[in-house]
Amino acid sequence: MIETLSLNIARAAMTAQSALAEAALSRADRPAALSADPLNVGPAMTSVMTSLASRPERLFQAQADLFGRYMTLWTDTARRAAGEDVPVTAAPDKRFKDPAWAENPMFDVMRQSYLVTADWMNTLISSADDVDPRTRRRAEFFTKLLTDAFSPSNFLASNPAALKALAETSGESLVKGMQNFAADLERGGGKLAISQADYGKFRVGENVATSPGQVVWRDELFELIQYDAATDKQRAIPLLIFPPWINKFYILDLQPANSMIRWLSEQGFTVFVCSWVNPDADKAAFGFDDYLEKGIYRATSRVMEQCGTDRLNTVGYCIGGTLMGAAMAHMAAKGDERINACTFFAAQHDFEEAGDLLLFTDDHWLAEIEGMMDEAGGVLPGSAMADTFNALRANDLIWSFFVSNYLMGKDPPSFDLLFWNADQTRMPKALHMAYLRKMYGQNALARGDFEIGGVRVDLSKVRTPIYAQASREDHIAPMNSVYRSTKLFGGPVTYTLAGSGHIAGVVNHPAAVKYQHWTNPDLPDTLAEWQAGAEQHPGSWWPHWAAWLHERSGDWVDARDPKKGALKPIEPAPGAYVKVKS
Template sequence: MTRMTKIAKEAPVAKPRAPGCAAPEAQEKHRVPHPYRDLDRMSRAMMARYTAGVSPFSMLEAWNDWALHLSRAPGRQIELAEKAVQNTFKLTDFAIHKSLNTPVEPPFSPSAYDHRFTSDKWTAMPYALWQQSALATQDWWEDATADLRGVSRANSDRVGFLIRQMLDVFAPSNFPALNPEILDETIKQRGMNLIEGLRHYGEDLLQTLSQTPKKVPEGFEIGKDLAATPGQVIYRNDLFELIQYSPTTETVQAEPVLIVPAWIMKYYILDLSPENSLIRYLVGQGFTVFAISWCNPVAEQADLSLEDYRKRGVMQALDVINAVVPDQKIHATGYCLGGTILSIAAAKMAQLGDTRLASVSLFAAQVDFSEAGELLLFLDESQVAFLEDMMWAQGYLDRPQMSRAFASIRAEDLIYARAVRRYFLGQEDLPSDMLVWNDDTTRMPAKMHSEYLRGLFLENRLTAGRFCVEDRIIALKDISAPIFAVGTEKDHIAPWKSVYKLRLFTETDMSFLLVGGGHNGGIVSEPGHRHAHYRQGHWPKSALYEAPETWRDHTEVQDGSWWPAWIDWLRQQSSGSVAPPAMGAEALGYPPLIAAPGRYIHQR
């Protein structure tokens, strides 16, 4: 309530904007305090606490759009009735063959990421029939919420998403009496698995209610086991710490590497255990590496903006690196949101004639958000306004609110399969460096997240020629530094085809890699990683555009990690080896402050 009162007293002064520059928010007037509008915002903010930040108005609109159009489509109703009959016949045929012990292929299959029915026990009757019935129902609803003329694609997808959430709740795998794995384990352990599961549930419930961070498992201590690459913090402001890593080779490439991570999670996704740390690998390959470690913002930092992250983040880091390694260009590397802000910074630098970038590498990073995957299910004007009001009240988007949104996209595996293992089978979560990092989420400042959702996701200004930096529209095509972009095959946060579209908006030399795995697992793919593979393409400035599917189908798959390919590319963009630079630049005001990984990584 203190923050609401403070906001109500501080009316921002509107600044004139250059022609063509859109306002940071679609409804600028709602940023000016007003007692009646603030009452509305407070009401929505309170409601958001009970809906996990999901706008009920947006969901009701989707339901109405779909249901009303279906009610006036007799042909579509007949088609769906036929689909129901066909699925029933398939289930009946399957049940008869299974009852007679004759070989039969299941008519319905779970998705690749659905691990609820992987046990062989689901192939026996009656469990096989229950499993197939659940998948048949899911199959029918997928058809029912697709291809309905007149319904907007966004509303159709939203309804399909909501249906999946409901079907996941009532899947037979979630009920002990219907799940053969739970029944067998209960008999085997004489019910001790259920007692252990109840203990796990109590622990998780207490942790959720208290909002306390999970205890880090033994052997995964941050700074000792994870984020343990030696180095020093050489600069700190209220937004980030800049880490310079200690060299391990006698000579290094003349051009240093700057890593710009996403601020939605801690930076050490790229510096996990020593064996799968990309930062340690880079240092071992003879590069001087710098990394940004973002702060975990609190309510008092609610007014941090995208421009702050660009100017006082990326650009400030470049200035510090130029002081440590003078007269050298920089290999700038951005991951996820870090890649988006790096793209914005690079385009502005090009506009100003700033040529300090030797190259730009973007990992699972989007610049065009028209095909941004299933995260778009959560975004429309109603939803963004709902989130803005929730952030207006608390000053940030909190960690659990983001985690639930990401988990619900893959609820079958990330929520229900885990719940069955933990609460009914009594199994502990196997500790891993990726799991520890995944639980170490951060908050998102209210103003920055609002600008990000509206300007990039909702209105797609960056590739529409309407994104302004310092009151001037920027263009990605101005970037002249060579680009190395990486997309991952199973990415549901930054779909690879969306990442690939960078080619449409840039005119510089570009290499693109499509790697196996998901948003995180595909990037953290060290040499020796099992099942690792990638496709690699290269297009000079004069190359014509090629559709992503066409390129993929005509590009040979290469086995192994993509990291060495990136290292080779970086060396091609470098000018040769030199002696390692000093740690920091004390004479210029950048002395070593504290050993890596610094302080901000420990903020909760």
């Protein structure tokens, strides 16, 4: 057994060394990073450290606090070694859920000392209260990234679960882990692209994105999909969904059991989806005006033509909702009343408190992004956006898979949502830079300084009824940011708060009986006031929304057949654009 273990460790080492050598060769002729500090962390840390150094009493108190925590840890460890029943002093953490972390004294001390030190470091950085808030938040964010990276769970020698797997498999777990590591390096073209799912288990149009329907329109910017009716009667006013162009639309149609699109069809709505093209260099100059005129206006016109109506209801998800809000303000300025009612999923229009993504929108990082897009021919590679989103939840989306895939040698899970998460799209330079600068950088839409389609738009002129959904744990469109956005519109707004985050908070089929949601018919000045008067309900918010939507969707009419409308079917759903890989 010892001989087998030794041979397997040697095999694992050789596999890793070979993979790293091939990765180095594959990237040898590529340009170096535009900046040694692309996210401008250095100046932020300098500001924070200068602030802390100017107040030595705070540093002294912090050091005394750390020493006190260690003394408590050492004392408890000594008492536990002597046989006393001493409760755990550090908070539980799912990185350390294996019983060996608590049962083995050595790993218990390692775990607790790490948690104490990490918490101390993060708290110290946060205490620099005389620093610009955004600068401090950048320092906090990257200190958290650093402390997360140095968790003992991320290293083979200090992870008892990984060591146990190594011993039980005579090293086969490590061999498999290094094979996974080599495969991910190869898939990333020399850059480590950690697998989050078993990508071979899913095929778009075969076992994800399977709701039946037809592509009834296709042009250079989008495909318009109309889904088959699931009822004999449908509401007269159709529903058109604009997903974010950052991701592919089938997050709303993963599997029959969790498909929002299928569920909406079963409620009697005529459902359309705008499936955005995965842009290449020829779309580099496309900006907000293009996505307004060639996207929103054209797609809504085609839906009305297909259904023979003079109005429709719309949904805007995330950045698709930002565009939809600006479009409705543009329509209000023109007296265009085609939008009967609009729903926003996790969409922001006021970016003053837009969460951690604000950290990526200072001038230094924007110059880095622009240079990256220039090198890619005028588009932002899909992997760049994936890296950003993964960094926002590093423990969940990076380190958990690092440990499982490489240290434990496990296969990535067969999880449809994570498959979708990795199926990223590119973004045109003009559009993306305008979005980052105008929305995140200048908050122009909320301030009335945003121009689109030749009009400086004013959201307060929008009188259309709006349903705004937010999620309590959303780190991309924080619930307060969405709430602030609702206060910008001039018409009636219904705000609903869901449990969970940016994706699971939205995609929560009622049959799953998961999470909860809160409702309050009033819209007071602040989210805190809204929450104080809100009523909690178990399960999904979809039925509440559907009831709101039914009231604004007209009479019942005979179900519509996508093959018999004014627009001729081109190919079955989910179409061709969604299958284009980045």
